[in-house]
Amino acid sequence: MSDHVLVINAGSSSLKYSLMDAGSGAAAADGVIERIGEPQGHRRHRGPDGETESSDPIASHEDALRAALKAFETHGPSLDDVELAAVGHRVVHGGARFGAPSLVDDALIAEVSELVPLAPLHNPANLEGIEVARRLFPDLPQVAVFDTAFHQTLPPHAYTYAVPSDWLEQHGIRRYGFHGTSHSFVAEEAARRLGRDLTELNLIVLHLGNGCSASAVHGGRSVETSMGMTPLEGLVMGTRSGDLDPAIHGHLARELGWSIDEIDRVLNSASGLKGLAGENDFRELSRLRAAGDPRAELAFDVYCHRIKKYVGAYYAVLGTVDAIVFTAGVGQHSAEVRAAALQGLERLGIRLDPGRNAEPPGTGTVSADGSEVTVLVVATNEEWQIARQALAVVRR
Ligand code: AMP
Numbered sequence: 001m002s003d004h005v006l007v008i009n010a011g012s013s014s015l016k017y018s019l020m021d022a023g024s025g026a027a028a029a030d031g032v033i034e035r036i037g038e039p040q041g042h043r044r045h046r047g048p049d050g051e052t053e054s055s056d057p058i059a060s061h062e063d064a065l066r067a068a069l070k071a072f073e074t075h076g077p078s079l080d081d082v083e084l085a086a087v088g089h090r091v092v093h094g095g096a097r098f099g100a101p102s103l104v105d106d107a108l109i110a111e112v113s114e115l116v117p118l119a120p121l122h123n124p125a126n127l128e129g130i131e132v133a134r135r136l137f138p139d140l141p142q143v144a145v146f147d148t149a150f151h152q153t154l155p156p157h158a159y160t161y162a163v164p165s166d167w168l169e170q171h172g173i174r175r176y177g178f179h180g181t182s183h184s185f186v187a188e189e190a191a192r193r194l195g196r197d198l199t200e201l202n203l204i205v206l207h208l209g210n211g212c213s214a215s216a217v218h219g220g221r222s223v224e225t226s227m228g229m230t231p232l233e234g235l236v237m238g239t240r241s242g243d244l245d246p247a248i249h250g251h252l253a254r255e256l257g258w259s260i261d262e263i264d265r266v267l268n269s270a271s272g273l274k275g276l277a278g279e280n281d282f283r284e285l286s287r288l289r290a291a292g293d294p295r296a297e298l299a300f301d302v303y304c305h306r307i308k309k310y311v312g313a314y315y316a317v318l319g320t321v322d323a324i325v326f327t328a329g330v331g332q333h334s335a336e337v338r339a340a341a342l343q344g345l346e347r348l349g350i351r352l353d354p355g356r357n358a359e360p361p362g363t364g365t366v367s368a369d370g371s372e373v374t375v376l377v378v379a380t381n382e383e384w385q386i387a388r389q390a391l392a393v394v395r396r
Contacts, residue, residue, distance in 0.1 A: 002083040004028070005387035009090040010129025012121060013037060015064040019082065020387035027383065028077050033064040045071035061128045065136055086141045087133045088390030091126040093119035094146030095172060101149065101389040104130055104142035112144065118172060118229065143390035150180030153221040177225035179213045182327065185385040187217045189378045190325045202318040204311055207380065208337065209328030210238035210280065216314035224317050226310055232268060235310060236303045238280035241271035273299045282330045304340035311341065315348055323374040324350065332362045332377055342375065349373045
C-alpha cells in the first residue's frame, strides 16, 4: 500500500503542494501556484526532471490545482503510478473543536466555515483548497490538519484571557496558538535527537520564521504558546508586532481616527521587524546591521529581547527544561539570534557552545558539553508532519 500523500496548503492567492512519502519524508515533487486571480499567475513545479516555471493567468483555486495536476502529468511523477493514499490539507484555525487531524466530510466543512470569523484571511482559502481537491479527487480521503490542534492541550489558565467570561462562552475569545504542526514535528524530532521518550521531556520550542511563536511542551503536550486568538500575539515577527498594550488600538482610533481595519493591517503587515527597520527579511536585516544601520540594530535587540522573555517565562511554567529547540528560517540559520536570545541565562543551566552555534549547516546540538539544558537546532518539516498525520487518520 502506498504511503504517498498530496499535501495542499491553500492561501488566499496561492496554492502550495507537495507529494510526500509519509514514511520517509521524501518529497517526490513540490510546487507553488501564485497570484491566483491576478492578470498574470506564476507556477513552479519541482519534480524528477528538476524545476520548471511558467507564467500565465490562473483564474481560481480550481484552475490552480488543475495546473498542478497538469504539471505532475507533464513533468512527473505520475500520480497514477504513486497511488495516493490521501490528500492532506493545512487548515489554519480549528478553534476549540479540533484537537486532532480529522477526516474531511460535509460536517467538518460546515464547522471550519463557522470558524471563519476567527481566521478571516486563512480559513476561507483553506476551505477553497479542500472543496477543489474533493472535486478533483472524489475517491480519495481528504484530511484536515489544523495549525491550532497541537495547542488544544493548553490548560484553561493558559488559554483564558482575563476578560468578561461571556467573551469566551459566546464569542470563542481565548488563546488558541498556531504553528502547531511545526511545534509538534520539532518536539518529536528533538526527542529523537536526544534519544529520549517525548513523554518524559520538557521542551521550549522556538519557531522563528517570518511568523514566530514559542511553545512550552510538557511530555509531548503543548502547555503554553505565544500566539493567541490570532497569530498576532507573542514574539516579534517579520511584519507582526507580537505583544503590545491593547489600549494602543483605542488610542489610534480615538486620537488619530484610524479605522479598525487599518489598525489590523498595520499591526499584521507593517509592524515587527518591518515596522522597526523597514525590512522583514532577516538576511537583509543582518546586512543592514552589519552596515551600521541603527534601526536594524534596535529591531534585532527588540526581537531577541522578546524571545529571551518568553524563554524565561516558559522555563518558569515548566519548572525544569530538558531542551530549547530552535527552528524555521531564522531559528535554524541565525547563530546571532540564538546567542543574543540565550545570552546571560547560564544560571538557568543554559550554555551555548559558541563554536558549535556558529557552525553551518545549522542543525544539531549547539549547547556546550555539560550545559544542563540542551540547545538544539532542528529543521522543521510541516509538509511531512501533515502527510504523516493524514496517513495516520486514514489508516486508523
Ligand atoms: P520561514 O518563514 O521559516 O521560511 O523563514 C523566513 C525567514 O528566515 C526570513 O526572515 C529569512 O530571511 C530568514 N532566513 C532564511 N535563511 C536565513 C539565513 N541563512 N540567515 C538568517 N535568516 C535567514
